[in-house]
Amino acid sequence: MAKLTRLASTVTARYFPASDLTDAFYLDGRLSGKREGRAADITVDKEDRGFFFSVFSHSTVPGRDPAAEQVFEVPLRKLFNEIKTGRKALDDEIGDLVNTAVAVTGRMKLQADNARTPFFAGALVKDSEAFAITMGKGLAFLYRDDTLFPLTATDLQIEPVNTQRQKVDNFYNYCAAKTATALCSNIAQLKMDDCLILCNREIYEALGQQEILRILYDAEDQCDAAGTVITEAAAKLPGVPLQFMISFVESVSAQEKPGLFGLGRKNRQNSYNDTDDEAIEVPIAKQVAAAASAIPVPNPIAEAAPKAEPLYFGNDPTDPS
Numbered sequence: 001m002a003k004l005t006r007l008a009s010t011v012t013a014r015y016f017p018a019s020d021l022t023d024a025f026y027l028d029g030r031l032s033g034k035r036e037g038r039a040a041d042i043t044v045d046k047e048d049r050g051f052f053f054s055v056f057s058h059s060t061v062p063g064r065d066p067a068a069e070q071v072f073e074v075p076l077r078k079l080f081n082e083i084k085t086g087r088k089a090l091d092d093e094i095g096d097l098v099n100t101a102v103a104v105t106g107r108m109k110l111q112a113d114n115a116r117t118p119f120f121a122g123a124l125v126k127d128s129e130a131f132a133i134t135m136g137k138g139l140a141f142l143y144r145d146d147t148l149f150p151l152t153a154t155d156l157q158i159e160p161v162n163t164q165r166q167k168v169d170n171f172y173n174y175c176a177a178k179t180a181t182a183l184c185s186n187i188a189q190l191k192m193d194d195c196l197i198l199c200n201r202e203i204y205e206a207l208g209q210q211e212i213l214r215i216l217y218d219a220e221d222q223c224d225a226a227g228t229v230i231t232e233a234a235a236k237l238p239g240v241p242l243q244f245m246i247s248f249v250e251s252v253s254a255q256e257k258p259g260l261f262g263l264g265r266k267n268r269q270n271s272y273n274d275t276d277d278e279a280i281e282v283p284i285a286k287q288v289a290a291a292a293s294a295i296p297v298p299n300p301i302a303e304a305a306p307k308a309e310p311l312y313f314g315n316d317p318t319d320p321s
Contacts, residue, residue, distance in 0.1 A: 002255040003128040005190060006047040009247040011055070012226040013040040014234050016241050019060065021116055023241045026054045026076050040243075043223055049255065050083035052076075054122035055198050055243040056138065058104055075103040083124055090126040090187060097124055098182050101135050120182075121198040123151075128252045130196060132185040137201035140185065142174060143216055143246075144194050148209060149174050152183035156204060163213045194249040195222065199229075202240050206233040222248040 011025050015038050024032040027042060028051050036042075058072050079100045083093060105118035121138030124131050132140035132151040140151040146163040150156070153175045160171030176184045190196075195216070204212070212229065219225035229244045 001127070002049060004047050004049060004251075004253050004255050005051070005125055005128045006045070006250040006252075007051060007125070007196075007247045008043065008045045008222055008250055009051075009053065009245065010043040010222045010226040011040055011243070011245040012230040013055075013243040014230060014241065015039060016239055018116075021057045021118065022060045023055075023057045023243060025056070025243060025245060026052065026080075026122075027245070028052055029080055031073055031076065041227070045250075047251075048084070049127055051125040051247070052080045052083050052122070053196070053198060053245055053247060054101075054104075054120065055200065055245050056101075056104055056120040056122070057116075057118050057200075057241070059106060059118055072104045075100040083126060090124060090129045090131055093124055093126065094131055094184070097122055097131070097133055098184070101133055101182055105135055119200060121200070123196050123198060123247075125190065125196070125247075128190045130185075130188045130190050132196070132198070133182045135182045139197075139199050139201055139204055141197040141199075142188055142194060143197060144191075146213070146217060147171075148197075148213055148216070151175065151185035151188070153178055154183070156201075158209050163217045165210075190249050190252060192249055192251060195225075196247040196249075198243075198245040200241070200243050202237055203229065203233050203242055203244055206236040206242075222246045 009027060011027050013023070013025065013032075013036065015023050015036070017037060025036075025040065026032075027044060028046065030042070030044070032040060054076070079093075079096050082088065082096060086093075101120040101122060105120045117136055119134075119136030119138040121134045121140050122132065123140060130142070134140050134152045134154075139154065139156075142149045142151055147161075147168050148158070149171065150158060151174050153172075160168045162168055174185050174188050176186050207215075207229065211232070215228045215232070216225050219228065226244050226246050230242055233242050233244075234240075
């Protein structure tokens with residue numbers, strides 16, 4: 001069933017351009033550019049059937065034509081257009097997301113060494129269902145019921161507890177089995193007040209599980225949470241590129257099924273015998289226009305002007321003389 005999801009999404013980042021790697025993000029149609037060369041703080045609020053988010057880093061070739069650096073943009077745009085306008089279910093988009101991650105970062109080993117290597121963390125949302133993948137040092141979480149659930153398998157030091165340090169059952173339910181190319185999640189059914197989180201591993205290593213939980217619990221909204229996370233992580237890791245993207249689920253609703261000829265029918269009875277609003281607006285507008293044209297338009301200038309006395313050539317019949 002088609003469902004609409006309203007997401008308030010914020011990405012915050014601190015960048016330190018290097019000659020070998022470029023950090024970037026894709027915020028549901030918006031790709032980071034020159035304005036985000038050093039930092040980013042962007043929020044979008046949308047209601048739609050499908051969304052595509054990612055944070056990543058890709059290899060930079062010294063001396064390469066700047067226009068050629070946008071090659072990785074093509075698979076991102078292609079997947080975005082498909083999730084927005086295509087008729088595929090989320091299950092059918094999973095392979096496309098994996099292929100997009102490989103095209104952006106290049107093929108790489110899952111276990112990276114201490115040196116900086118390309119990473120990718122991406123998530124798709126379709127009809128209120130979410131799926132995520134991570135490569136390299138990319139991380140993906142679902143914040144639900146005061147608990148930070150990992151969406152993909154990871155070797156992080158993370159405990160199955162919530163903000164109050166109470167044990168949480170089925171903590172790893174959203175993690176799917178490892179694959180040769182990427183770490184994938186199971187499909188999660190989103191609900192109100194959920195938060196999808198994408199970030200690089202350095203964010204988590206700087207703050208830790210309990211500090212991130214505290215920030216999320218105390219934050220007024222996703223903007224406040226993202227800003228606090230980046231500020232505190234940057235203070236502990238100065239000079240390290242950091243990216244944090246969070247999408248807050250404001251609502252989930254069923255999309256109205258279109259009627260004949262694509263006209264949506266309102267579920268109400270009225271004096272128009274349940275006629276579509278689109279169908280009754282035109283005749284009503286014509287009737288109003290016709291009625292308006294039949295009403296004489298007053299001329300204030302003519303009414304205010306003094307009336308001219310009649311002119312008589314010869315005797316005035318009203319003159320008694």
